[in-house]
Amino acid sequence: MAQAKNQALLDILEPIIADQGLLLWDLNIKQVGGQKTVEVLVDLPEHQNISMAQITEFTQAVNEALDSAEVDPVPGEYMLDIASPGMDRSLALPWHFAWAKDGDLAVTLALFAAKDGQKKWTGEITDLRDTGLTLQTDQEKLEVNFDEIAKAIVAVQF
Known part of the structure; x- marks a missing residue:
């Protein structure tokens, strides 16, 4: 996970994750074809499945927090991609x-x-x-x- 890579972004995400009772599965910042993408994978703890409504609510909260941040934690233009890790999720940690x-x-x-x-x-x-x-x-x-x-x-x- 990108904890050491972008602590400022984690500082914005972690309170929202805690408030909504979510689990941060992974965080990646990638550059593909000139497009920077911030990928945030969230789920529910205890092997529950996150709903689309919960992902939407989380996305809205993250967008608001990023828009109001004093310093942009991800400089430059980027696409924010928030999703579930899926059933066939990667295991890395x-x-x-x-x-x-x-x-x-x-x-x-x-x-x-x-x-x-x-x-x-x-x-x-x-x-x-x-x-x-x-x-x-x-x-x-x-x-x-x-x-x-x-x-x-x-x-x-x-």
Whole structure:
């Protein structure tokens, strides 16, 4: 998350997030094709799903706060993109993995290098450590360090 990158923006967002009982999943400031985009992903805690009405209310509050800020926390022109992280949300921070474990959610890990002959694994997190996790797959328990993970997402189950 961009905490160290833009504390001024977080200082504006955090009171609104707390007031509305939301969870900040991720914050990114990206430059794509000459367009700067501030992406804010919010959700409800405790594995609840945020509604479109709640995202709209949050967006309005953020717009008002940014418009009235004494100093623009994101200099220059930018597009504000506020959304839910979605069902197949990315897992990047240790607390993201703890959130998935607490919800008994299956996750898919794409590894930088193959383990036991494959790079992509899906299963449930059975153990978390400071340095990594244990993934219970259909075939085995797999020990993975966080620095071995190229990408991790919640595996959508139908």
